[in-house]
Amino acid sequence: MKKIFKLLNAIKLIIQRPALLNLILKDEQFVKAQFERSYPAFQLKEIDLFELWNVQKITITPYAFLSGSSLATDFALLKILCMQYKVEKYFEIGTWRGESAANVAQHVQEVYTLNLPDETLQQMGQSRAYIASHRHFSKDIPNIKHLFGDSATFDFQPFLSQFDLIFIDGDHSTKAVERDTKTALSLRRSEAAIMVWHDAKSDAEYPRFEVLQGIMDGLPKHMHQNVYLVKHTLCAVYVPDEIIYKMIHINEVPSREFKITIEQQ
Numbered sequence: 001m002k003k004i005f006k007l008l009n010a011i012k013l014i015i016q017r018p019a020l021l022n023l024i025l026k027d028e029q030f031v032k033a034q035f036e037r038s039y040p041a042f043q044l045k046e047i048d049l050f051e052l053w054n055v056q057k058i059t060i061t062p063y064a065f066l067s068g069s070s071l072a073t074d075f076a077l078l079k080i081l082c083m084q085y086k087v088e089k090y091f092e093i094g095t096w097r098g099e100s101a102a103n104v105a106q107h108v109q110e111v112y113t114l115n116l117p118d119e120t121l122q123q124m125g126q127s128r129a130y131i132a133s134h135r136h137f138s139k140d141i142p143n144i145k146h147l148f149g150d151s152a153t154f155d156f157q158p159f160l161s162q163f164d165l166i167f168i169d170g171d172h173s174t175k176a177v178e179r180d181t182k183t184a185l186s187l188r189r190s191e192a193a194i195m196v197w198h199d200a201k202s203d204a205e206y207p208r209f210e211v212l213q214g215i216m217d218g219l220p221k222h223m224h225q226n227v228y229l230v231k232h233t234l235c236a237v238y239v240p241d242e243i244i245y246k247m248i249h250i251n252e253v254p255s256r257e258f259k260i261t262i263e264q265q
C-alpha cells in the first residue's frame, strides 16, 4: 500500500513540476542501464598512466583548487600524453579558467581553446564572477589561442585535420559529448591522434555513463575498443595503439601512494 501512495505522490509531483522527470532520466542507475543496453559487449577497461609511462614526478601549475577544478591527475594525464606522443597542436572544447590550457601549453607548440562567449554566458544567467574567471590562467600565454563560440554551431572548417590531441571538456550531456566527439574526429591530424574526455568518471574510480554513452555514440564502432578510462583521473582516452590495460576495479585497496607538496605561487 505504501508503494502505491509513494507512486501517486510521485506522479502528482511530476505533474506539478515536470522538470523532476529529469532527475529520474539522469539517475546514474537509469543511465547505466541504458548504456548497457546500447553497448552490451563494451568492456570498461582502465589504463594506469603512472605505470604505463613510469612517471615518478610531475608538476601541475597553475592549479586553482577551486570549485569545479579538475583533479591534478587530469592535468598530469594531459601533460604526460603531450610529452609521450610528442603532441605539437592541441585543441580543447571548454576553456573556463584556462587551467588545462595553461598546463598543456608548457609542452606543445600551439593550444587552441574554444568556449562559449562571455555574452552567451551572461544571457544564460551566469554570475559575473563566474564569467570573469574565464581565461584567468590562459589569457597572457603566447602559444594559447582563444576561440569563442558554441561547439554546436562553431565553424570548425579552418581547424580540420590539424591536431594531435583533442580534449573534450565543454557540455557534458550525452548529446553534446556525441556531437563534440564527432567534431574531434574531424580535427585529428591523422588516425594517430589522441582524444581525451573529461568527466567520463564521476570521481577517481566510478564511471559516468552519461558521458560514456556520448563517447560511444560519437565514435565509429571500430574505435570503441581503444577507449580506456584512466585510473586516478576523471578522464577517458582514445589512443590508437595497443596499450596495457586492466578491467576497472572499484573500491580497490590502494596500490600506490602519492606525495603532494602544496606551494603557493
Ligand SMILES: C[S@@+](CC[C@H](N)C(=O)[O-])C[C@H]1O[C@@H](n2cnc3c(N)ncnc32)[C@H](O)[C@@H]1O
Binding pocket: 070, 092, 093, 094, 095, 096, 097, 098, 099, 100, 101, 114, 115, 116, 121, 149, 150, 151, 152, 169, 170, 171
Ligand atoms: C568544465 S569547464 C572547462 C574546464 C577547463 N577545460 C579546465 O580544465 O581548466 C567547461 C567550460 O565549457 C564551456 N562550455 C559549455 N558548453 C559549451 C559549448 N557548447 N561550446 C563551447 N564551450 C562550452 C563552459 O562555458 C565552461 O567554461
